[in-house]
Amino acid sequence: MKLAPWRSSLSRALHQHRSQPYSRYLQLATVDSQGLPANRTVVFRGFLADSNQLQFITDSRSNKIAHIEAKPWGEVCWYFNKSREQFRLFGQLTLVTANLKSTLQFARQEVWQKLSDSARLQFAWPHPGKERVENPEAFSPSKPSETEPLNNFCLLLLNPEKVDHLQLIGEPQNRYLYLRQRDQTWWTQSVNP
Amino acid sequence: MKLAPWRSSLSRALHQHRSQPYSRYLQLATVDSQGLPANRTVVFRGFLADSNQLQFITDSRSNKIAHIEAKPWGEVCWYFNKSREQFRLFGQLTLVTANLKSTLQFARQEVWQKLSDSARLQFAWPHPGKERVENPEAFSPSKPSETEPLNNFCLLLLNPEKVDHLQLIGEPQNRYLYLRQRDQTWWTQSVNP
Numbered sequence: 001m002k003l004a005p006w007r008s009s010l011s012r013a014l015h016q017h018r019s020q021p022y023s024r025y026l027q028l029a030t031v032d033s034q035g036l037p038a039n040r041t042v043v044f045r046g047f048l049a050d051s052n053q054l055q056f057i058t059d060s061r062s063n064k065i066a067h068i069e070a071k072p073w074g075e076v077c078w079y080f081n082k083s084r085e086q087f088r089l090f091g092q093l094t095l096v097t098a099n100l101k102s103t104l105q106f107a108r109q110e111v112w113q114k115l116s117d118s119a120r121l122q123f124a125w126p127h128p129g130k131e132r133v134e135n136p137e138a139f140s141p142s143k144p145s146e147t148e149p150l151n152n153f154c155l156l157l158l159n160p161e162k163v164d165h166l167q168l169i170g171e172p173q174n175r176y177l178y179l180r181q182r183d184q185t186w187w188t189q190s191v192n193p
Numbered sequence: 194m195k196l197a198p199w200r201s202s203l204s205r206a207l208h209q210h211r212s213q214p215y216s217r218y219l220q221l222a223t224v225d226s227q228g229l230p231a232n233r234t235v236v237f238r239g240f241l242a243d244s245n246q247l248q249f250i251t252d253s254r255s256n257k258i259a260h261i262e263a264k265p266w267g268e269v270c271w272y273f274n275k276s277r278e279q280f281r282l283f284g285q286l287t288l289v290t291a292n293l294k295s296t297l298q299f300a301r302q303e304v305w306q307k308l309s310d311s312a313r314l315q316f317a318w319p320h321p322g323k324e325r326v327e328n329p330e331a332f333s334p335s336k337p338s339e340t341e342p343l344n345n346f347c348l349l350l351l352n353p354e355k356v357d358h359l360q361l362i363g364e365p366q367n368r369y370l371y372l373r374q375r376d377q378t379w380w381t382q383s384v385n386p
Contacts, residue, residue, distance in 0.1 A: 022274040029222030029232035029268075037230060039222035039270040041279050075222075077232040081215040086234050125365065125385065132368075132383040139365035172318065172332035175325075190325040192318065 004052040005186050006163045006178045010087060013080045026078035028056070028158075030067040030093075038067060042076070042156075045111050053157045054089065055111060060097055060152040061127050068093050074158055084168040089160040096155035104155065112149035123150045166193060197245040198379050199356045199371045203280060206273045219271035221249070221351075223260040223286070231260055235269070235349075238304050246350045247282065248304060253290055253345040254320050261286050267351055277361040282353040289348035297348065305342035316343045359386060 017023030024044040032038050045055040054076070058064060068074070075090040096104045112120065124141035126133040133139075144150050163178040173193035178186050210216030217237040225231050238248040247269070251257060261267070268283040289297045305313065317334035319326040326332075337343050356371040366386035371379050 020274070022272070025272055025274075027220035027222075027232060027270045027272075029220075029230035031224050031228060031230050035224060035228055035264070036266050036283075037222035037224050037268045038283070039220060039232060039268040040281060041270055041272045071228070073229050075230050075232040077220045077234055079215070079218055079220075079234045081213070081218075088233060090229075090231070122386075128385050129368075129370075130385050132385055175322075177322075192321050192323050192325055193315075 001050045001052075004160070004163075004178065004180075005188055006087070006160075006165060006176075007052065009085075009165055010078075013083050013085060013087070016083050017080055020082075023080060026076050028064075029075045029077070030064055031071045031073070032063075032067045033070050038064065040064065044078075045114075048107055048157055051159075053094075053159045055107070056156040056158070057111060057115075058095075058154045058156050059123060059128055060154050061129075063129060065095065065154070068095050068156070076158060086164075086166045086168075088162075088164040088166075089158065090162040090164075091158050091160040094157040094159065096157065098149065098151045098153070104157075108153070108155040109147070109149060111155055112153055113147060117143065117146075120144050120146070120150075123153050168193075194243045194245075197353070197356070197371065197373075198381055199280070199353075199358060199369075200245065202278075202358055203271075206276050206278060206280070209276050210273055213275075216273060219269050221257075222268045222270070223257055224264045224266070225256075225260045226263050231257065233257065237271075238307070241300055241350055244352075246287075246352045248300070249349040249351070250304060250308075251288075251347045251349050252316060252321055253347050254322075256322060258288065258347070261288050261349070269351060279357075279359045279361075281355075281357040281359075282351065283355040283357075284351050284353040287350040287352065289350065291342065291344045291346070297350075301346070301348040302340070302342060304348055305346055306340060310336060310339075313337050313339070313343075316346050361386075 025041050028042045029039045042056040072093045074093045078087040096108045126138045161180040165176045167174040175191050175193040177189045177191050218234050221235045222232045235249040265286045267286045271280040289301045319331045354373040358369045360367040368384050368386040370382045370384050
């Protein structure tokens with residue numbers, strides 16, 4: 001697998017912001033069952049091995065699952081405040097649920113194992129988005145296994161096919177478009193900011 | 194006009210982050226003509242007077258214009274890094290172009306007048322997203338009027354009807370849903386994070 005040409009710029013931005021944990025937070029847009037836009041913050045969990053696919057995690061009880069199952073496309077928007085640059089990555093989404101028969105289960109397990117205890121614990125909390133459970137014990141469940149993901153834990157992959165990189169620092173500014181071709185090579189163009 | 198109940202939390206977050214100019218940057222999701230999601234960073238330009246509508250600006254030459262004209266709905270996602278909270282605001286979009294016959298032209302003009310010189314100048318740059326114009330003079334146009342907006346300058350309004358406020362700080366965390374009712378009052382519910 002060849003690294004996509006936008007990977008080096010993204011790695012540089014991540015390195016430059018490594019002291020800010022929230023620089024790994026970005027926004028994922030999807031389309032709901034009525035064809036309306038939805039947008040929420042997700043956490044970048046690294047690239048899937050030997051690929052250019054971005055990894056995120058989600059709960060099978062969250063609303064975005066239905067969106068993604070009906071329309072498996074997303075665009076993430078990632079803004080880096082120190083280097084003042086934006087990456088927009090558009091592509092197909094793959095949801096790796098507990099039931100999916102796929103070698104991707106290894107990646108799902110690996111991402112689970114890398115999570116902090118508190119991040120794993122959230123998957124044992126009450127149904128997200130439903131009326132608040134007032135019993136505080138509901139939010140203090142017993143610690144889940146560190147090796148075997150809970151059933152509602154999903155890995156979410158984004159396979160970019162269009163990347164738009166804007167650098168606000170520069171005279172005037174720089175902006176690059178990257179498009180994945182059918183032969184999996186990337187076409188790059190410098191465009192007006 | 195009554196302030197929506199989510200306004201005080203949002204004002205508090207903005208105040209808390211007033212030293213970070215980028216805390217006014219947020220991500221706007223729309224749906225393109227093929228029904229696919231699109232996502233980009235926009236800058237919050239305050240609320241439209243006597244309303245709960247958020248103001249943004251855009252260039253009539255940008256891709257999102259066609260998206261919004263075909264499907265005038267958007268969801269913005271706003272993450273505040275110090276207070277560790279997220280606001281998702283979903284609602285109808287109104288595009289105030291130069292040609293729109295509306296009293297909103299006053300707001301369009303007012304937002305233009307409040308822009309910095311460098312922000313105004315960008316509307317005189319070459320067509321955004323097109324192949325890069327290599328002549329550097331193209332990016333050094335003469336200064337546009339400070340009072341009369343350029344024709345391609347648009348005001349964009351988002352009128353929230355659903356707001357999802359998540360606070361990651363808290364034991365465990367807090368999340369509130371706000372839904373605008375037909376009578377324009379807001380229904381509020383505490384939900385599981």
